[in-house]
Amino acid sequence: MKADRILGAGFVLLGFAMIWLMYRLAAPSLGQGDPGPAVLPAALGILFVLLGGILAIRRVAPSPPAVEAGAGENADTATLIPAEPALFSIIHLVNFCAYVALFEKAGFSLSTFVFLSIAIFLFGPRTVRSAIVAILAAAVVTFVVGTGLRVLVGVPLPGVFLG
Amino acid sequence: MLELFFINLGQLLSLDTLAIMLGGLLVGLFFGALPGLSATMAVALLLPVTFAMQPDVAIAMLVATYIGGITGGLVSATLLRIPGTPSSIATTFDAYPLARNGEATKALATGMIASAVGGLMSLVVLVAFAPALTRLAIRFGAHEFTALTLAALMLVVVLAQANVVKGLLSATLGLAIATVGFAPIGGAQRFTFGSIDLMAGVGIVPFMVGLFAISEMIRQTVEPSLRIKPNFDIRGSGVRLAEFVGNGWNMLRSGVIGIAIGILPGIGGSASNLVAYGAARQASKTPERFGKGALEGIYASETANNASVGGALLPLITLGIPGDGVTAVLIGGFTIHGLQPGPLLFRNEPDLIGMIYAAFFLATVLLLVIQLATIKLFPRVLLVPRRFLLPVLVVLMVVGTYASGNRLFEVWLMLGFGVLGYGMERYGFPLGPMVLGFVLGPIFETNMRRAMMYSNGDLTDFVSRPISAGLLFAAVALLAYGVISLVRQRRVVATS
Numbered sequence: 001m002k003a004d005r006i007l008g009a010g011f012v013l014l015g016f017a018m019i020w021l022m023y024r025l026a027a028p029s030l031g032q033g034d035p036g037p038a039v040l041p042a043a044l045g046i047l048f049v050l051l052g053g054i055l056a057i058r059r060v061a062p063s064p065p066a067v068e069a070g071a072g073e074n075a076d077t078a079t080l081i082p083a084e085p086a087l088f089s090i091i092h093l094v095n096f097c098a099y100v101a102l103f104e105k106a107g108f109s110l111s112t113f114v115f116l117s118i119a120i121f122l123f124g125p126r127t128v129r130s131a132i133v134a135i136l137a138a139a140v141v142t143f144v145v146g147t148g149l150r151v152l153v154g155v156p157l158p159g160v161f162l163g
Numbered sequence: 164m165l166e167l168f169f170i171n172l173g174q175l176l177s178l179d180t181l182a183i184m185l186g187g188l189l190v191g192l193f194f195g196a197l198p199g200l201s202a203t204m205a206v207a208l209l210l211p212v213t214f215a216m217q218p219d220v221a222i223a224m225l226v227a228t229y230i231g232g233i234t235g236g237l238v239s240a241t242l243l244r245i246p247g248t249p250s251s252i253a254t255t256f257d258a259y260p261l262a263r264n265g266e267a268t269k270a271l272a273t274g275m276i277a278s279a280v281g282g283l284m285s286l287v288v289l290v291a292f293a294p295a296l297t298r299l300a301i302r303f304g305a306h307e308f309t310a311l312t313l314a315a316l317m318l319v320v321v322l323a324q325a326n327v328v329k330g331l332l333s334a335t336l337g338l339a340i341a342t343v344g345f346a347p348i349g350g351a352q353r354f355t356f357g358s359i360d361l362m363a364g365v366g367i368v369p370f371m372v373g374l375f376a377i378s379e380m381i382r383q384t385v386e387p388s389l390r391i392k393p394n395f396d397i398r399g400s401g402v403r404l405a406e407f408v409g410n411g412w413n414m415l416r417s418g419v420i421g422i423a424i425g426i427l428p429g430i431g432g433s434a435s436n437l438v439a440y441g442a443a444r445q446a447s448k449t450p451e452r453f454g455k456g457a458l459e460g461i462y463a464s465e466t467a468n469n470a471s472v473g474g475a476l477l478p479l480i481t482l483g484i485p486g487d488g489v490t491a492v493l494i495g496g497f498t499i500h501g502l503q504p505g506p507l508l509f510r511n512e513p514d515l516i517g518m519i520y521a522a523f524f525l526a527t528v529l530l531l532v533i534q535l536a537t538i539k540l541f542p543r544v545l546l547v548p549r550r551f552l553l554p555v556l557v558v559l560m561v562v563g564t565y566a567s568g569n570r571l572f573e574v575w576l577m578l579g580f581g582v583l584g585y586g587m588e589r590y591g592f593p594l595g596p597m598v599l600g601f602v603l604g605p606i607f608e609t610n611m612r613r614a615m616m617y618s619n620g621d622l623t624d625f626v627s628r629p630i631s632a633g634l635l636f637a638a639v640a641l642l643a644y645g646v647i648s649l650v651r652q653r654r655v656v657a658t659s
Contacts, residue, residue, distance in 0.1 A: 003590050011332060018339065018354075027351035030612075033620035037346035040608045041353055044339045051332045058328075081549065083387045092384055100561065100574050108562070116554050123550035141555055145562065153200070154208070155566045 004055050011052025018045030088122055095119055107159015108150075113142045167517030168290060168524075171219070175518075175525050180220050184522070187227035188530055195235020196247045197563050202232020203489040210496050218500035222515065223522035225496045229489060230282065230526045233472050234534075237274045237465060238541050242267060243556060245376040249367060249433035250468035252598055253440035255375055257453065257460030264456055267542035272400030273458055275534040276407065277414060277465035282527035284418035284466070285425070285473020290520055293481050293509075301478075303427060305614035306625050310634035311427070312607040315434055317638040319441045320596045321645035326652075330645070333592045337600025338607070340365055347609045360572035367433075368567035369577035370601055372560050374594055377581025380553060382588075400538055410462040413443050421467035425474020433602045435474075437595050439467030473523065480504050480516060 022038040022045065029036050084092065099115035106114075116138035124130040142161075149155040175181070187209060194205035205228050213221035236251030241258035254274060261270040303311070320330040343354045344364025355361040382388070417439035424435040443463035444453045453460050479490050483504040494504055502508070502515045509516060544552070564577045584594060618624040626632045 007590060021354065025351065025353065027346070027349060030349050031616050033615045033618060034348075034612055035615050035620075037349055037351040037353060040611070041339065041342045044335050044342070047331070047335045048339070051328055051335065054328050055332065081383075081388050084384050089385050096557065096578070100571065100578070103561065103565065103574065104571050112558055116558060119554035119557070120550055123553060124548075137551060141558065145555075145558060149562060149566070155200075155562070156569060157562065157566070 005057075008052045008054070008056025011048045012056065013052075015045040015048025015050075015052060018042065018048065084123075091122060092119065095122075104158050107161075108146050108157040109142055109159055109161035111159075112146065113138050116141055165290065167513055168520045171514070171517040171521035172524065174219065175223055175521050180223060181525075181529070183216070183220055183224050184227040184526060184529060185533070187224040188231040188526060188533065191228040191231020191233075192235040192238075192530075195232040196239045197559060200563060200566065201248060201489070202229055202235075203492055205229075205232045206489055206492045206496065210492065210499070213496065213500070218502065218515065219518045221500045222497065222502065222518055223525070225493055226519060226522040227526035227529070229493055230469075230472060230523070230530060232489065233468060234275075234278050234530055236468075237278060238271065241270045241274060242541060242544055243376065244379045245556070245560070246371055249371060249598075249602060250436055250471070251464070252371065252375070252433075253436040253464035253595065254461060254468075256440065256464070256595070257455070257457045258464075260454065261456035261458075261461070262542070262545070266401065266456070267545055268538055269401035270456075270461060271541055272402045272535065272538055273406075273461045274465040275531060275538070276400075276402060277410075277417075277462045278469040279527055279531040280414050281418050281421055281466035281469035282472060282523070284415075285422050285470040285476075286520065286523050286527070288422050289473045289476060289480075289523070293477055302630065304628075305610040305617060306628050306631040307634065308427070308610035309607060309614050310625065310631040310638065312603040312610070314634045314638040314641070315424075315438050316596065316599055316603060316607075317641040317645075319437050319599045321441075321641045321648075326591075327642075327645040327649050329592045330596050333587065333594070334596035334600040337597035337602075338604040340370070341601045341604025342608070347605050348612050360570065363568075363570075365576060365601075366568050366573055367602070369564050369573040370580055371598065372564055373577040373580025374584035374598065376556070376560055377577055378584030378588065380557060381581055381585045383549075383553065400535055406458055410459060413446070413459050413462050414466045416442060416446070417463040417466040418470040421470025422474040424467075425471030426477050434599060435467040435471040436464040437599050439463040440595070469527075476519070476523070480508060480519065483508075 019042050022042040025038045027037050083089075095115055095118045099111050102111040102114075105111075117134050120134035120137055121131050124134060146157060146160040150157050150160040175184070190209060191202060191205045194200040194208075195202055206225055209224065209228050213224055216224065233248065233250055236247035237254055237258075239245040239247045240251040240254040241262050244255050244259040246252045246255055258270040258274055261267075316334050320334050321327060341364075344362055345351070346353060352362060420439040420442060421435040424438060440453075440460055440463050443459050444450050447453065447457070447459050449457070475490050479494055481504075483494065497504055502512060560577065561574050564574050565571065567573060587594060587597070614624065615622075624631075625635060
């Protein structure tokens with residue numbers, strides 16, 4: 001498989017990088033017999049080079065037929081959920097990254113409310129009604145999770161409204 | 164000891180004590196189910212609450228919280244593929260596919276019953292063999308721990324579903340990630356690139372949540388998925404007696420693995436569920452069904468992780484050695500209430516030991532009863548529309564991961580591990596060996612360096628000590644078995 005060759009080559013490079021970094025590591029030995037802190041990472045680097053090399057150059061045998069998990073006895077209740085369109089997948093990723101980036105700066109409540117509103121709206125039917133539902137659901141979840149964890153459990157979350 | 168056990172059991176069967184234990188169990192279950200909140204936090208949180216209680220009631224509550232915390236991971240692992248604790252990582256492998264297949268109730272019930280069996284098995288061992296087993300455990304020195312971690316890694320690598328090369332690469336990656344940060348001995352910085360955040364190393368919560376839960380979120384977003392309505396039209400829990408009896412050996416083996424690993428300080432439930440899962444797959448007549456909803460996998464994982472609870476209590480009670488974070492907090496709680504764990508405890512305070520055993524038994528039974536009584540409530544979470552479920556789960560994961568270290572960096576790490584986990588599964592790299600490599604990495608390195616220092620660099624000590632030699636032989640034999648299996652498999656495919 002082509003992917004295996006690329007991944008194998010990547011592991012070889014990773015292995016060489018680890019060996020080089022550990023070669024440069026200056027750490028005193030802690031006593032007679034101590035192999036030092038560089039030995040394990042360097043040994044792992046060598047393993048990456050060897051195993052990555054095998055993965056990259058070996059003749060690929062087809063995989064044995066896999067038994068897929070089907071819907072079984074409950075097939076009649078199965079619903080196929082299509083993948084999100086590529087554009088929406090990117091928006092979900094941006095939304096998530098923005099959420100994490102703003103988590104401390106804007107505080108838990110504001111960042112979570114905005115993230116949930118956008119995510120629930122995008123995963124739903126994307127109508128005006130669903131936008132209102134998304135905003136309401138986001139407000140309720142933000143309040144319950146924030147206040148519950150901050151007040152009841154004592155989790156130190158930043159910027160919890162009413163917490 | 165058996166007489167003391169029954170006397171204490173009778174004392175605990177009062178309404179007040181049962182209610183307090185129930186409170187501890189529920190708090191433990193809640194903390195165990197959410198990633199970032201752990202059994203350690205639950206016990207630590209309830210410790211001040213116990214100050215005003217009688218010692219026996221306080222100990223009963225702490226033990227109940229501990230057991231609830233270890234078992235709590237089952238529900239989120241089964242329904243959402245979120246291992247609330249490292250002890251339930253292997254549970255996600257089969258319980259989650261079974262739940263997605265509409266059999267959530269059965270998957271949960273199987274796990275709950277297996278948990279109770281594992282807990283009770285370890286209790287029997289605890290009552291009957293505590294001093295003898297602990298004497299054996301303290302014979303494990305640095306050489307033996309080094310060999311044991313290698314053997315455990317090989318077992319999981321070889322028995323993983325992928326081929327040996329990918330399994331070894333996965334384990335190596337887990338070990339490599341565990342080396343980031345300060346070295347466990349000496350404190351040298353490795354792979355930190357000057358980043359203060361990386362100096363603390365990689366936490367287990369972002370690693371675990373990212374690899375399993377975030378990767379699943381990514382999969383459900385970018386790939387089409389099949390959603391099956393949970394089947395509620397079943398009588399009872401859906402677990403058949405024949406299935407339970409048929410897994411008798413599996414549970415016995417997994418229980419022994421759980422107890423044996425639990426006794427050894429520092430390893431515990433995180434490793435025992437993966438090792439027991441690997442052993443069950445090896446012993447199964449239908450190993451190809453593992454990872455796709457095999458009941459044997461659930462029985463193995465859940466029996467082992469609860470059996471390791473009793474195992475972990477062995478060195479704690481008899482030697483005063485806490486095996487992990489939660490038992491360290493527990494020992495603090497015991498000490499506050501006048502119980503001084505250690506070799507003299509059996510002579511000085513046999514009554515309180517009987518109380519621990521009785522609380523353990525009662526908490527395990529109480530937990531099973533509560534869980535089975537409410538079993539049809541939990542799968543209803545799968546009826547929540549996907550557009551609400553996925554974003555809310557992401558929020559819980561972000562909050563849990565942030566709370567685990569109070570660092571936003573860990574949340575970014577979680578996202579990174581999510582992408583890594585998704586990619587690894589997509590290209591056939593098993594996640595089990597990687598997790599085990601990550602968990603065992605620091606234990607392996609610390610003991611390997613200690614062993615080398617004790618022996619003045621003489622490697623022959625690893626093979627001249629009988630337990631270490633036996634474990635190393637097992638590791639080599641497992642690797643040889645894996646390579647031979649791979650060659651055979653390739654020959655069969657080539658000829659067909």
